[in-house]
Amino acid sequence: MAVRKPPITTREYWAPGHAACAGCGCATALKLATKAFSEAMEEKFGDPNAFAIAQATGCMEVVSAVFPYTAWKAPWVHVAFENAAAAASGVEAAWKKLGRKGKILAIGGDGGTADIGMQALSGMLERRHNVVYLMYDNEAYMNTGIQRSSSTPYGAWTTTSPPGKYSIGEDKPKKWVALIAAAHQIPYVATASIGNPFDFVKKMKKAAKVDGPAFVQVHCTCPTGWKSPLEKGVEIARLAIETGIWPLFEIENGDFFNIKIQAPGGGAKVKREGGRVVAIEFKKPIEEYLKLQGRFKHLFKQPEAIDEMREQIKAMWKVLGVDVTLPKPEE
Amino acid sequence: MPMRKVMKANEAAAWAAKLAKPKVIAAFPITPSTLVPEKISEFVADGELDAEFIKVESEHSAISACVGASAAGVRTFTATASQGLALMHEILFIAAGMRLPIVIAVGNRSLSAPINIWNDWQDSISERDTGWLQFYAENNQEALDLILIAFKVAEDERVLLPAMVGFDAFILTHTVEPVEIPDQEVVDEFLGEYEPKYAYLDPARPITQGTLAFPAHYMEARYTVWEANENAKKVIDEVFAEFEKKFGRKYQKIEEYRTDDAEIVFVTMGSLAGTVKEYVDHLREQGIKAGAAKLTVYRPFPTEEVRELAKKAKVLALLEKNVTFSVGGALFQDFSRALVNEKEKPILVDFILGLGGRDVTFKDLDEALEISRKALAGEEFEEVNWIGLRKEIL
Ligand SMILES: Cc1ncc(C[n+]2csc(CCOP(=O)(O)OP(=O)(O)O)c2C)c(N)n1
Ligand code: SF4
Numbered sequence: 001m002a003v004r005k006p007p008i009t010t011r012e013y014w015a016p017g018h019a020a021c022a023g024c025g026c027a028t029a030l031k032l033a034t035k036a037f038s039e040a041m042e043e044k045f046g047d048p049n050a051f052a053i054a055q056a057t058g059c060m061e062v063v064s065a066v067f068p069y070t071a072w073k074a075p076w077v078h079v080a081f082e083n084a085a086a087a088a089s090g091v092e093a094a095w096k097k098l099g100r101k102g103k104i105l106a107i108g109g110d111g112g113t114a115d116i117g118m119q120a121l122s123g124m125l126e127r128r129h130n131v132v133y134l135m136y137d138n139e140a141y142m143n144t145g146i147q148r149s150s151s152t153p154y155g156a157w158t159t160t161s162p163p164g165k166y167s168i169g170e171d172k173p174k175k176w177v178a179l180i181a182a183a184h185q186i187p188y189v190a191t192a193s194i195g196n197p198f199d200f201v202k203k204m205k206k207a208a209k210v211d212g213p214a215f216v217q218v219h220c221t222c223p224t225g226w227k228s229p230l231e232k233g234v235e236i237a238r239l240a241i242e243t244g245i246w247p248l249f250e251i252e253n254g255d256f257f258n259i260k261i262q263a264p265g266g267g268a269k270v271k272r273e274g275g276r277v278v279a280i281e282f283k284k285p286i287e288e289y290l291k292l293q294g295r296f297k298h299l300f301k302q303p304e305a306i307d308e309m310r311e312q313i314k315a316m317w318k319v320l321g322v323d324v325t326l327p328k329p330e331e
Numbered sequence: 332m333p334m335r336k337v338m339k340a341n342e343a344a345a346w347a348a349k350l351a352k353p354k355v356i357a358a359f360p361i362t363p364s365t366l367v368p369e370k371i372s373e374f375v376a377d378g379e380l381d382a383e384f385i386k387v388e389s390e391h392s393a394i395s396a397c398v399g400a401s402a403a404g405v406r407t408f409t410a411t412a413s414q415g416l417a418l419m420h421e422i423l424f425i426a427a428g429m430r431l432p433i434v435i436a437v438g439n440r441s442l443s444a445p446i447n448i449w450n451d452w453q454d455s456i457s458e459r460d461t462g463w464l465q466f467y468a469e470n471n472q473e474a475l476d477l478i479l480i481a482f483k484v485a486e487d488e489r490v491l492l493p494a495m496v497g498f499d500a501f502i503l504t505h506t507v508e509p510v511e512i513p514d515q516e517v518v519d520e521f522l523g524e525y526e527p528k529y530a531y532l533d534p535a536r537p538i539t540q541g542t543l544a545f546p547a548h549y550m551e552a553r554y555t556v557w558e559a560n561e562n563a564k565k566v567i568d569e570v571f572a573e574f575e576k577k578f579g580r581k582y583q584k585i586e587e588y589r590t591d592d593a594e595i596v597f598v599t600m601g602s603l604a605g606t607v608k609e610y611v612d613h614l615r616e617q618g619i620k621a622g623a624a625k626l627t628v629y630r631p632f633p634t635e636e637v638r639e640l641a642k643k644a645k646v647l648a649l650l651e652k653n654v655t656f657s658v659g660g661a662l663f664q665d666f667s668r669a670l671v672n673e674k675e676k677p678i679l680v681d682f683i684l685g686l687g688g689r690d691v692t693f694k695d696l697d698e699a700l701e702i703s704r705k706a707l708a709g710e711e712f713e714e715v716n717w718i719g720l721r722k723e724i725l
Contacts, residue, residue, distance in 0.1 A: 070539035078541035086392035090399025093383035121608035123388030
């Protein structure tokens with residue numbers, strides 16, 4: 001009987017038994033990321049284990065390393081909330097001196113990356129450490145109980161951006177950390193999503209194989225913080241791509257003029273000029289994404305807020321050089 | 332043959348780092364410590380020091396990178412002062428809790444506000460509860476020696492704690508003195524290669540470092556930091572003895588000077604100890620029974636040695652360049668604790684002086700002497716005294 005090679009290694013680095021919530025999309029992201037890393041290390045160095053992880057405080061850290069247990073089958077260190085990039089810099093420097101081949105993976109949530117850890121991240125990228133920084137973006141501080149971060153999208157409920165008489169929820173557009181990372185002109189920057197796991201794995205492998213720093217921002221669902229059905233994580237993440245909310249792209253060496261925008265799927269019509277995506281006509285309205293999540297529930301009573309969201313999404317795509325049309329749901 | 336060179340304490344610290352051969356150094360400039368990373372950059376640039384020097388974007392990242400590197404199992408060094416050390420504060424606890432033998436050279440400087448770049452000890456004293464070992468140098472030679480000693484103690488398996496070595500801003504950091512630079516071979520013999528038994532990030536034997544601990548384990552983890560501090564007392568004595576044998580310079584946790592028949596003993600740390608010894612000579616010439624004592628080691632606190640010292644004097648006059656508000660100075664608190672249950676104990680008088688680089692003169696010490704003599708004579712005295720305060724501008 002012919003045995004098919006599994007699409008991704010069966011080796012596990014993020015082992016079962018961690019304490020993440022059921023349906024946690026970020027746990028899936030870490031599982032995939034470490035598998036991808038291992039494959040890249042095997043291909044690059046002939047050693048699937050040639051990596052170590054430095055991780056920021058946050059959900060994925062506390063659920064995976066509860067003394068005296070660990071979910072990690074790779075060398076792993078946690079220092080604090082804001083310094084995964086700096087700690088990773090130190091590990092990388094030590095490995096260099098020890099003559100150890102391999103790559104360091106730094107992991108931080110959106111809070112530990114976009115807010116309090118921004119300075120350390122910038123320093124690490126600018127110094128060109130041979131580190132892949134993975135930002136798992138669940139769009140709020142989940143570990144401390146769902147407070148807004150600068151990566152929380154416009155309109156979302158969190159415990160510190162509650163909708164009310166004078167509030168529609170989070171009132172600022174999402175900060176685009178991938179673009180800030182790319183501004184450091186590092187070899188590789190990508191956005192990814194657990195809604196497209198194969199693409200995510202491909203990008204993690206690419207990131208792990210470049211020489212020098214790389215940054216990957218992966219959109220991952222948090223059923224607890226998003227108030228969404230446990231079993232719909234991947235579907236919701238995919239809808240974010242298909243409605244235009246979450247763009248997938250790659251930027252190499254900080255070259256914004258050659259930004260590689262990916263076709264979103266979901267029936268969207270993509271217009272290219274000279275191989276470059278210049279316009280996307282989305283077919284699925286953003287409401288399809290929003291309605292599956294309790295954090296946006298209040299917006300359906302304020303349709304003008306959803307329209308404002310559409311305008312912000314268009315503006316965001318414009319920065320990426322793409323003209324988008326976003327449909328309204330059929331009445 | 333050891334080489335003698337005239338240098339500042341900052342250079343002495345950089346030389347110590349060079350001799351200790353750390354594999355990773357991460358540092359950020361701050362007055363008065365800037366020269367340390369500058370000098371180290373030169374050593375690295377000239378190939379005299381084979382280390383990765385991470386030019387971080389802040390002190391917070393400097394110490395974070397040191398933690399990362401030390402967790403990966405290599406000898407690690409940094410230097411800072413004042414606000415820089417304060418910015419490291421959070422990670423200092425983590426370095427100690429993770430039992431990583433990082434060494435920091437601290438150019439002891441005041442803390443803002445108001446901003447002031449000159450000497451006192453408030454920066455490192457404020458970190459006394461982090462679990463770090465603390466050494467204070469009287470002169471530039473001690474700055475060099477104590478950094479080597481700090482590495483050896485910190486890396487001892489019975490200790491495994493980070494250590495800081497303080498030397499006074501400008502008074503030492505920027506003042507040149509002859510310093511003996513020991514031979515590399517002797518330092519190599521003394522320190523040896525750092526071979527971590529518990530901290531490494533090796534894919535061949537993966538471990539998890541820096542975990543979360545529930546109430547069932549946290550206290551025990553903190554207790555090991557306590558225990559390691561206790562263990563360090565004996566290890567420090569051993570290392571001091573070995574250092575003396577190899578390098579010929581003697582260190583003690585508390586160095587006493589003319590204390591044998593002293594009634595009043597002035598206790599201090601750092602460069603002020605030099606001034607105080609001279610002052611004691613001056614008093615002795617007038618027939619005043621005074622002595623001096625210098626704390627070379629502040630953490631672990633040398634409780635036993637303090638108790639021995641206390642048996643010799645009627646008054647311990649504590650001269651300190653730091654404030655613990657509504658208490659006095661940190662030494663006053665520490666000495667009180669060390670002596671509280673002793674049957675016979677001297678009177679403790681606390682003096683806050685020299686903050687923010689204010690010179691400490693014989694005239695100031697006269698003021699301290701006068702108050703101490705009052706105490707000795709059974710007259711009323713203030714427990715905490717601010718010396719040299721310019722009352723006219725208050
Ligand atoms: C200096 C500091 N401030 C605050 C905290 C508390 N804290 C721990 S994790 C966290 C939020 C983490 O959010 P994020 O990085 O988005 O990761 P997530 O929990 O969502 O996975 C906060 C605020 C801390 N540990 N350290
Ligand atoms: S709160 Fe969210 S991110 Fe955290 S473990 Fe639960 S589902 Fe995952």
